Amino acid sequence: MRKRALSCLLAVSVLAPTLAGCHDSGTQKAAISNEAIGYDPEEAVKDFEFGELNDVEKNYTIEMAYFNCDHMVASIIGEESGIYEALGLDVNVTKSGETLKGLTSGQIDVGYSGIEGVIRSANQGAPLFMAAANHLGGSEYLVVSNEITDPSQLEGKTLAIDAECNTNPQWLNWSAEYGFSDQPSDYNIVNMGSQDAMVALKAGQIDGFST
Numbered sequence: 001m002r003k004r005a006l007s008c009l010l011a012v013s014v015l016a017p018t019l020a021g022c023h024d025s026g027t028q029k030a031a032i033s034n035e036a037i038g039y040d041p042e043e044a045v046k047d048f049e050f051g052e053l054n055d056v057e058k059n060y061t062i063e064m065a066y067f068n069c070d071h072m073v074a075s076i077i078g079e080e081s082g083i084y085e086a087l088g089l090d091v092n093v094t095k096s097g098e099t100l101k102g103l104t105s106g107q108i109d110v111g112y113s114g115i116e117g118v119i120r121s122a123n124q125g126a127p128l129f130m131a132a133a134n135h136l137g138g139s140e141y142l143v144v145s146n147e148i149t150d151p152s153q154l155e156g157k158t159l160a161i162d163a164e165c166n167t168n169p170q171w172l173n174w175s176a177e178y179g180f181s182d183q184p185s186d187y188n189i190v191n192m193g194s195q196d197a198m199v200a201l202k203a204g205q206i207d208g209f210s211t
Helices: 003-008 070-080 099-105 115-123 169-178 194-202
Strands: 011-013 061-066 090-095 142-144 158-160 208-210
Touching: 061 070, 061 099, 070 090, 099 115, 142 194, 158 194, 194 208
Parallel strands: 061 090, 158 208
Antiparallel strands: 142 208
């Protein structure tokens, strides 16, 4: 199997031997065994005909990163269930809040990231390749003050949203559907987390936020 076959799994980037702070996640054992649930990883991957690994590929450790989000449990399941091993892949799975930085520097080979961060990094020249979407759906909300009764009233307001909202797919969808501007210059944008934004909204310091 060639390195590009990894694109069938997640997003890939340039290669490098190690990631500072990586741990051997193989020492963490699953609470439920494959035998207990009758799961056979060899059977599960039998239809994936990637071809034979060469010696370099067999001896290469793939550094995979995820951050603390339940959308990303597939990385852990792949490891704990034996799927990677059944595919002949040596994968070291690491929880990291710096996945994009690691992908950009080459310290991480494959990892999960929100689409907005990937778009921004790619636009800035980062050597990233988005191979696949991890999941469909999810929930994101635009919370506004009671004084805003029509979407057109959002423009010019103080909002806690992405400073580069015009690269945010959800914001672009909202603006197209409800008819307000998708340009950050049309808003007074402040940076704060959802909990702080809720307090600020109640206090009348901002007019809305996305969460």
